[in-house]
Amino acid sequence: MPNSKGRPANGGALAVKEQPTLQCAADNMFRSAAECCRQQARVGRVLDRHCCEEELEAVIEVSVTCVRILAESCERYSAVGSGARDGLDEATWHAANTLWHASREYARRHNACNVKSAQMSRHSAAQLGELAVEYELKASAVLALRYAVEQYEKVRPAAV
Numbered sequence: 001m002p003n004s005k006g007r008p009a010n011g012g013a014l015a016v017k018e019q020p021t022l023q024c025a026a027d028n029m030f031r032s033a034a035e036c037c038r039q040q041a042r043v044g045r046v047l048d049r050h051c052c053e054e055e056l057e058a059v060i061e062v063s064v065t066c067v068r069i070l071a072e073s074c075e076r077y078s079a080v081g082s083g084a085r086d087g088l089d090e091a092t093w094h095a096a097n098t099l100w101h102a103s104r105e106y107a108r109r110h111n112a113c114n115v116k117s118a119q120m121s122r123h124s125a126a127q128l129g130e131l132a133v134e135y136e137l138k139a140s141a142v143l144a145l146r147y148a149v150e151q152y153e154k155v156r157p158a159a160v
Contacts, residue, residue, distance in 0.1 A: 021080070021086055021087075022077070022080050022081045022084075022085065022086035022087070022088055022096075023086065023087070023088060023092075024080075025073070025076050025077040025080040025081065026077055026081075026088070026092070026096035026099070026100075026152075026156075026159075027156070027159040028073045028076065028077075029070070029073040029074060029076075029077045029096070029099060029100060029103060030096075030099060030149065030152045030153070030156070030159050031159065031160075032066070032069050032070040032073040032103070033070055033099060033102070033103050033106075033145055033148065033149050033152075034149050034153075034160075035066050035069075035070075036063070036066045036067055036070050036103075036106065036145065037142070037145060037146050037149055039059070039062055039063040039066045040063065040142050042059055042062075042063070043056075043059050043060060043063055046059045063110075064110075064114070067106070067107050067110045067111070070103050070106070070107055071103075071104075071107040073103075074100055074103050074104050074107065077096070077100055078100065081096075091155045092155050092156050095148075095151050095152040095154075095155045095156065096152065098148050098151060098152075099148040099149065099151075099152045101148075102141070102144045102145045102147070102148035103145060103148070105141045105144065105145075106138075106141040106142060106144070106145040108141075109134070109137050109138040109140075109141040110138060110141075112134055112137075112138070113131075113134050113135055113138050116130065116131050116134050117131065
């Protein structure tokens, strides 16, 4: 029974299952990936509009948080799904695994761009070329992630 302040009766903690099912983990990864795609598009819109530095920094901070959450959900999916399909049908299992691969690559590329950018306070033309390649690889990872999100949503519309 809820208390008068609207908080859960268990001291404020949300009820969480001990071991999430593979479907639960896959759906969580899907929603995290979809949010990463949304935030990536938001960063692009802010850059296109030449918004103030404070807004850009805030949008980037949200994007980084979303990528961290996506990486954590990928780890959870991998841990839960390491043994069996846990009752997932063939199409959902394949879509979830495709999403898992795309999500891991996106998180890896996102972090690589951040590290490379942070290392370049002073840079040569060659270093700028390396950074440009990193961002092109990230753009490719974004497209793969968007495609994987769309495919997962097609086979599992209830996850939205």
